[in-house]
Amino acid sequence: MMEKYHGRQLRSGRYSQGGGVYHVTTVTRHRQAWFEKAELARLMCRTLLWSDQQGYTSTYCFVVMPDHFHWLFSLQGKHSLSSTLNLVKGRSGRLSGGKIWQRGFHDHALRNEESIKDVARYIVANPLRARLVYSLRDYPYWNAMWL
Known part of the structure; x- marks a missing residue:
């Protein structure tokens, strides 16, 4: 049976620290494969980089999968982890033209x-x-600062 992310449970005990490094995972509603469409996957990649440009985050790496993404970043500025994810998920949803995200997210502070x-x-x-894919070079929806 597939586990569901329950927003309320994921928020308990969450603490945001400016400059803290976080690994975040969030999934689409009903695990729908929104990002199988290249246009939407590229839009999601641009949205994660937009967060850096706005000064909310400093990205180490990310990968956009068909129904979720993983993102490793340090939190910048005065925004909390939750508000930053709300901004990113809200922007990508608006630009994608739909309510694509399941509530909540999983985070791990390194x-x-x-x-x-x-x-x-x-x-x-x-x-x-x-x-x-059989080789990472064949998958276009990822980035890492070490490249």
């Missing part, structure tokens, strides 16, 4: 001893594990 590069490798390897 601790000092955790390796940002190890988490980034895990994130960008998602298309390989999902067998969408």
Whole structure:
């Protein structure tokens, strides 16, 4: 049985720290594969980069999968983690022309001893594990600051 993300449960105990590094995952409503459409997947990639341009985040890496995305970033400015994700999900939904997101998101604040590069490798390897491609160079909807 597929687990559902329950917004209320995910918010309990959540703390946002400016400059903190977060791995965030959020899924589409009913796990609908919105991002199988290249136009919408590219729009989502641009929205994540828009967040950096607006000064909300500083992205280490992301991958947009057909029905969810993973994003590793440091939180910038005075926005909380929740408000930043609300801005990103709201903007991408408006630009996509639909209510595409399930409520809530999963987040993990990285601790000092955790390796940002190890988490980034895990994130960008998602298309390989999902067998969408056999080589990461064949999957267009990801980015990492180390390139």
